[in-house]
Amino acid sequence: MGKRQFAVIGLGRFGTSVALTLAEMGFEVMGIDRNEELVENVKDYITYAVCADVHEEKVLESLGIRNFDVVIVAIGDDLQASILITLILKEMGIEHVVVKAVNDIHGKVLEKVGADKVVFPERDMGMRLAHYLARANILDFIEISEEYSLIEAKVPAKMVDKTLREIDLRSKYGVSVLAIKRGHQVIVSPPADQRLSASDVLILVGGNRELDRFSRM
Ligand code: ADP
Numbered sequence: 001m002g003k004r005q006f007a008v009i010g011l012g013r014f015g016t017s018v019a020l021t022l023a024e025m026g027f028e029v030m031g032i033d034r035n036e037e038l039v040e041n042v043k044d045y046i047t048y049a050v051c052a053d054v055h056e057e058k059v060l061e062s063l064g065i066r067n068f069d070v071v072i073v074a075i076g077d078d079l080q081a082s083i084l085i086t087l088i089l090k091e092m093g094i095e096h097v098v099v100k101a102v103n104d105i106h107g108k109v110l111e112k113v114g115a116d117k118v119v120f121p122e123r124d125m126g127m128r129l130a131h132y133l134a135r136a137n138i139l140d141f142i143e144i145s146e147e148y149s150l151i152e153a154k155v156p157a158k159m160v161d162k163t164l165r166e167i168d169l170r171s172k173y174g175v176s177v178l179a180i181k182r183g184h185q186v187i188v189s190p191p192a193d194q195r196l197s198a199s200d201v202l203i204l205v206g207g208n209r210e211l212d213r214f215s216r217m
Helices: 013-024 036-042 057-062 079-091 104-112 121-134 169-173 208-215
Strands: 005-009 028-033 048-051 070-073 096-100 117-119 138-143 148-154 175-182 185-188 201-207
Touching (some): 013 028, 013 036, 057 079, 148 208, 169 208, 175 208
Parallel strands (some): 005 028
Antiparallel strands (some): 138 148, 148 201, 175 185
């Protein structure tokens, strides 16, 4: 199987970041924007950088968009363009279309027109930052679903020098320890007799309510 190929439509801050990161990882990436300057900015770093307005099927067709496994629509401000382009891509039979939404209604419409994945980068980053700021011992936060999340947290003072068996997070707090970060080392699926130290970082998964209770400790 060959390497997957990605096309990014819209080279604003989000699209550019996606395109450059994929290119750095060694993937073939085509970046498209109607703004020449934005195309210039990335052209030395990605496989193809094209200046075009792609609101019509024939333009997308002429760019060979059908050859790409994943197309990312990274247009924020122009909702009409974002929805229309998503619809055209799905009608053309592109297997995997990922679209950036700016709000819930935009997201709902994108799902209706067939987007395979809708992402909300501003909302998600805002949530992560709020969780980080609100709870002194939460270092990072990733929403897995509406009910479940994954967090990185400091070890609460009363758990320092205790083993996982002693603190029994799963039955007492309803959260599971996936891993422990200790300096540069990561202890994945730590054993029950693993003792925690004050500088450890816990990677926990659980229900939002349970994680919230844990983080108030
Ligand atoms: P961000 O918030 O990530 O910076 P923007 O909404 O500012 O995102 O950027 C979207 C980009 O998409 C802009 O650079 C704009 O020129 C481009 N764009 C919007 N509509 C089209 C279109 N029909 N064809 C090509 N590029 C488009």
